[in-house]
Amino acid sequence: MVTATFRFYEELNDFLPPSRRRRAFDAPCARAATAKHMIEALGVPHTEVELVLVNGESCGFERLLADGDRVAVYPKFETFDISSLLRVRERPLRETRFIADAHLGGLARLLRMAGFDTLYDNAIDDREIEVISAEQQRIVLTRDRDLLKRRGVTHGCYVRALKPEQQLGEIVARLDLAGSMRPFTLCLQCNAPLRVIAKQDVQDKLPPAVRARHTLFVTCDVCGGVFWQGSHWQRMRAVLAGVGAL
Structure with a gap:
């Protein structure tokens, strides 16, 4: 029997039962168990x-564990530069793109509002999310630990907050995204790029009050929506300001 000693740090303890949080504990390991296998068997998604x-x-x-090994497991470092150490992934993603599971539609819209390419379909299942995330190199966003444990998911975030605006703040802080935002460049409905359009080209789509008050408009070539800087835009600006984007 192989027994190793484990210690999880910071927010990784949230995934453990209370008796194992913030302390070292022994755990039996299957023969030829890898570090990844045991970390997830203990309840922590590898992502x-x-x-x-x-x-x-x-x-x-992929490290095989031996009897008596002491295993320390850390989350993302916010303060210290550990780039000189070997990471558990071969390389970071070149672009920050997301795919959100069926329960995070509100977060998906807010990420699009902030300018991040975010796929969302409430009819998509976990297997499809796994495949798409691998093929398109997208970060999986979910509150489902089992989804993050799937073999094909290499990058993902377990979302702790329950409300969309708090979830946005959580993801922006965790991935240090404030400086990468491009607000109001993607359609909230389609995730497609928005483009500026002349007022005369959309006049027939505008309510009379909007036609009288506004001169700047953008449109989505996928859904045909037309958008302007009205009260909804002001509310969205306030949300982004709350996470340091404006």
Whole structure:
């Protein structure tokens, strides 16, 4: 029987039962168990892990565990630069793109509002999300731990907050996105790029009050929607200002 000692740090403890939080504990391991297998068997999705140390040495998820190994598991580091250490993933994603599961429609719209390419379909299942995330190199956003444990999911975030605006703040802070936002460049409905359009080209689509008050308009070539800087736009600006985007 192989037994290893585990210690999880910071928010990774949220995934553990109370008796195992913020302390070292022993756990039996299956024969030829890898670090990834045991981390997830203990309840922590691999997408939440940034660094694994076995006996003080940085290693990848594929490290086979031996009897007596001491395993320290860390989340994303917000303060310290650990770029000189071996990470559990080969490389970061070149672009920040997301795919949100069926329960995060509100968050998906807010991320689009902030300018982040975010796929969302409330009819899509976990297997499709896994495939799309791998093929298109998208970060999976979910409150489902089992989805993040799927083999094909390499990048993902477990969303802790319950309300969309709080979820947006959580993701922006965790992934340090404030400086990467391009507000009001994507359609909230279609996720397609918006473009400026002349007022005379959309006059027949405008309510009389809007036609009288506004001169700047953008449109989506996918759904045909036309948008202007009205009261809804002002509310969206306030949401983005709340997460440091404006």
